[in-house]
Amino acid sequence: MSGGLELTILMPCLNEAETLARCIVKSTSFLRDSDIAGEVLIADNGSTDGSRDIAVANGARVVEISERGYGSALIGGIRAARGKYAIMGDSDDSYDFGALGAFVERLRAGDELVMGNRFLGGIEPGAMPFLHRYLGNPVLSGIGRLFFGSPIGDFHCGLRGFRRDAVMALDLRAPGMEFASEMVVKATINKLRISEVPTVLHRDGRSRPPHLRSWRDGWRHLRFLLLFAPRWLFVYPGLAMLLAGSIGMAWLFPQSRTIGGITFDLNSLYYAALASVIGFQAVLFGILAKLYGVRAGLTPPDERFQKMVSIVTFEVGLIVGAILVLAGSALGAYAVASWGAVQFGPLPVGRAMRYVIGSGTAIILGFQIAYGAFFMSVLELRSTRSRTHQLGDPPIE
Numbered sequence: 001m002s003g004g005l006e007l008t009i010l011m012p013c014l015n016e017a018e019t020l021a022r023c024i025v026k027s028t029s030f031l032r033d034s035d036i037a038g039e040v041l042i043a044d045n046g047s048t049d050g051s052r053d054i055a056v057a058n059g060a061r062v063v064e065i066s067e068r069g070y071g072s073a074l075i076g077g078i079r080a081a082r083g084k085y086a087i088m089g090d091s092d093d094s095y096d097f098g099a100l101g102a103f104v105e106r107l108r109a110g111d112e113l114v115m116g117n118r119f120l121g122g123i124e125p126g127a128m129p130f131l132h133r134y135l136g137n138p139v140l141s142g143i144g145r146l147f148f149g150s151p152i153g154d155f156h157c158g159l160r161g162f163r164r165d166a167v168m169a170l171d172l173r174a175p176g177m178e179f180a181s182e183m184v185v186k187a188t189i190n191k192l193r194i195s196e197v198p199t200v201l202h203r204d205g206r207s208r209p210p211h212l213r214s215w216r217d218g219w220r221h222l223r224f225l226l227l228f229a230p231r232w233l234f235v236y237p238g239l240a241m242l243l244a245g246s247i248g249m250a251w252l253f254p255q256s257r258t259i260g261g262i263t264f265d266l267n268s269l270y271y272a273a274l275a276s277v278i279g280f281q282a283v284l285f286g287i288l289a290k291l292y293g294v295r296a297g298l299t300p301p302d303e304r305f306q307k308m309v310s311i312v313t314f315e316v317g318l319i320v321g322a323i324l325v326l327a328g329s330a331l332g333a334y335a336v337a338s339w340g341a342v343q344f345g346p347l348p349v350g351r352a353m354r355y356v357i358g359s360g361t362a363i364i365l366g367f368q369i370a371y372g373a374f375f376m377s378v379l380e381l382r383s384t385r386s387r388t389h390q391l392g393d394p395p396i397e
Helices: 020-033 051-057 070-080 101-108 130-148 164-168 179-189 214-227 230-252 266-295 303-311 314-341 349-390
Strands: 005-013 038-044 061-064 083-088 113-117 160-163 194-198 257-259 262-264
Touching: 005 020, 005 070, 020 038, 020 051, 038 051, 038 070, 051 061, 061 070, 070 083, 070 164, 070 179, 083 101, 083 164, 101 113, 101 160, 101 194, 113 179, 130 179, 130 214, 130 230, 160 164, 160 179, 164 179, 179 194, 179 214, 214 230, 230 266, 230 349, 266 303, 266 349, 314 349
Parallel strands: 005 038, 005 083, 038 061, 113 194
Antiparallel strands: 083 160, 113 160, 257 262
16 A cells, blocks of 8 residues: 555546535545545646645645546545545536446455446536436447457446556556547556446536537547457458458459359459458558567456467468468469460450459469568567567667
8 A cells, every 4th residue: 555545535636616515525525524545636637727736735635637538537545645546537517427336345344446437426407418428428438348358338437436546557558538448458458457347427517618629529439449459450340351451362363253143353353362462461560460469468368369379370371471482473473474475466355354353362462472481580589689678788789
């Protein structure tokens, strides 16, 4: 326990003079009435309306965070917190800081992240915009549950409690509103003990518009979820395209096909080849993104993924790539020989282009595999160098 305190009630603040005092008074009353050794900490993000003076006058501790952004303010506040546990919430009086008992109870029971759920606790009329309530939050929370297997039903509730040391270990970095998603995602994939408690969302107590921007911040949340889930962004769509393209090429390479009066020929073969190349490239990007995330410590090690990657050494990639390049070159040579057989005059388009498309596809895939294996080896070398530094050995030049 840092500084002998059990709980830090943390609020990010940017010009919240209208509501800050009420939030602090409710928080200090909760600590006193619950007999909890704690503090109220305000992470001020550059207020110019006297919020800092209001916080100090009402008994709160203030830490100034120079880097702007919701996430930046909270990351700085978590680092400065002195409690074993922290409960964070917005300082706009939309959450009742006098009703934090359920959060403390779950934290004391051993949970490492306790999320509020506004859809279970209740949303006052006018407290959440229609678009957020029925589209934004449900869709983004659903994507988070699908991508990461998270048990959380309200990814973006601003009221949440956590063990400070457990969340510090997650190395949270998002500077903006997507910080809310980052905390839940990293807590899930690092297998922290997570629970939810019903939370009431009240109307914002301020007279000015909120800092949140629906479409901009919604996109930032979605972008984070996609970038942190390379399987869903790259691998699954890529595998679907690769499979469809490969089947299409195998079907159309020997000859044109007619189904229901519709003839599929060279144009279809070309787009099948294109789908194969794009699909394979997407899968490769997904593997490299996952590998980089593990090597950089952004995601925890995955034993099954590591076993798969260990098979694809630089040498194996070169061999497989070389085989495909040779096969493609052989098809190309056959096409040239067919051309030579007619003294390099006009060729039947259908016959020649089938070999050319097949040749080009094999050569492209061969080089992609070889270069992908090379880049994976570079990432592995960088990881080895990082581990050497951590052990205190001389750097590898």
